[in-house]
Structure formats: C-alpha cells, structure tokens
Amino acid sequence: MLDKKVAELLNEQVNKEFYSAYLYLDFSNYYYNEGLDGFGNWYKIQAQEERDHAMLMIQYLQNNGEKIELNTINKPDKEYSSFGDPLNFGLEHERYVTGLIHNIYAAANDAHDFRTMQFLDWFVKEQGEEEKNAEDLIKKFNLFGSDPKGLYMLDNELAARVYAAPSLVL
Numbered sequence: 001m002l003d004k005k006v007a008e009l010l011n012e013q014v015n016k017e018f019y020s021a022y023l024y025l026d027f028s029n030y031y032y033n034e035g036l037d038g039f040g041n042w043y044k045i046q047a048q049e050e051r052d053h054a055m056l057m058i059q060y061l062q063n064n065g066e067k068i069e070l071n072t073i074n075k076p077d078k079e080y081s082s083f084g085d086p087l088n089f090g091l092e093h094e095r096y097v098t099g100l101i102h103n104i105y106a107a108a109n110d111a112h113d114f115r116t117m118q119f120l121d122w123f124v125k126e127q128g129e130e131e132k133n134a135e136d137l138i139k140k141f142n143l144f145g146s147d148p149k150g151l152y153m154l155d156n157e158l159a160a161r162v163y164a165a166p167s168l169v170l
C-alpha cells in the first residue's frame with residue numbers, strides 16, 4: 001500500500017504520460033503530412049516511449065495493490081506554423097513533465113515513501129535525457145533546418161531512430 005497522495009499523483013501521471021504520447025503522435029502526424037518522414041518517425045517513437053512510461057506507472061501501481069483509474073485523454077490542440085514549432089513545444093512539454101515528476105518525488109519524500117522514490121529515480125534520469133534530446137533537436141534544426149539540403153539530411157538522420165523497450169523492468 002502506498003501513501004494515498006502519492007498513489008493519486010501517480011494515477012494522474014498515467015494520464016499525463018498518455019497525453020504526452022498523444023501530443024507526440026500529433027507532432028508525428030504533422031511531419032508525415034509535410035513529407036518529413038524522419039521527423040515523423042522520431043516523434044512516433046517518442047510517442048511509444050511515452051506510452052511505455054504510462055504502462056510502467058500502471059504496473060507499479062498494480063504491484064502495490066493500488067486501483068488504476070483511467071481518465072479522458074485531452075485532445076492535442078497545438079497549431080504548427082513552421083517545422084520548428086513541434087520541436088519547441090516538445091521541449092516546453094518535457095520541462096513541464098519534469099516538474100510533475102519532481103512534484104511526485106517530493107510528495108513521496110514527505111511521506112517517507114522510499115519505494116516510490118526508488119521507482120521514480122529512473123524517471124528523474126529519463127527526464128534529464130528527454131530534455132537533452134529535445135534541446136539537441138532544436139540546436140540541429142536551428143543550424144541546418146533553414147537549408148533544404150540540411151533539412152533533408154537531418155530528416156534522414158531522424159529516420160534512423162529505432163524503438164527500444166525501456167531499461168526499467170518491474
């Protein structure tokens with residue numbers, strides 16, 4: 001049994017992670033529609049990772065005998081007026097998610113819920129990587145994205161990303 005507040009926050013986070021998957025799928029669809037299949041691929045895999053995050057949280061809650069409540073996932077409502085828009089929205093979103101994870105971590109700390117803190121350690125590290133990936137993508141896009149050949153090569157690079165299952169196993 002987990003601390004009530006911590007369990008509630010984790011349950012809410014399941015929804016946020018599925019929303020992240022939805023948001024990145026929306027980015028992916030936008031890029032495929034624009035003919036940038038590499039960017040589309042990169043965000044499709046990002047969406048799969050977000051689904052994995054949600055599933056890990058569900059598994060953790062189940063392992064601790066907690067009830068899962070699945071709520072409505074909001075519709076992504078971003079408008080894209082340039083190829084760089086999703087990249088910037090993505091970084092902003094990852095920073096927001098980092099704040100959410102830290103908030104759950106702080107609640108677990110307050111409740112002396114050391115098990116959840118240990119579980120969340122993986123997510124704290126993952127958020128650092130996600131923010132770095134989003135920042136790197138923006139840097140590369142700003143360097144090469146305004147040149148058609150540069151954009152083509154960057155798109156090819158992003159097409160090479162392949163899905164890998166999360167390193168955290170519960």
Ligand code: FEO
Binds near residue numbers: 017053094097127130
């Ligand atoms: Fe589930 Fe991109 O954080």
